[in-house]
Amino acid sequence: MFYCMESFRHYSSNEDGDLTFTFYKTFTLEGMQFLVIASDFNSKFQMFHMQKEDKQWKIIDAEKLPGWILKVETDLSKTIENSLVFA
16 A cells, blocks of 8 residues: 655656656655656556665666666666755
């Protein structure tokens, strides 16, 4: 069970085209997490969770995701941190 609060978007691009990441702040039994829905240049969607580990936001079950998401994990972590500062 989780409770979803606020959401925000982050736009990025890579050599193949534009990427969109929509973040949903959630509270679970394990603490605060972000549900992220990513859309690539072909409008293919991927959904995953990020949780704070060792002072950075990390993708949970990252091995199940395509490389274009894994390449921007650090940028996504910074985006989350910035959203929390300005919340």
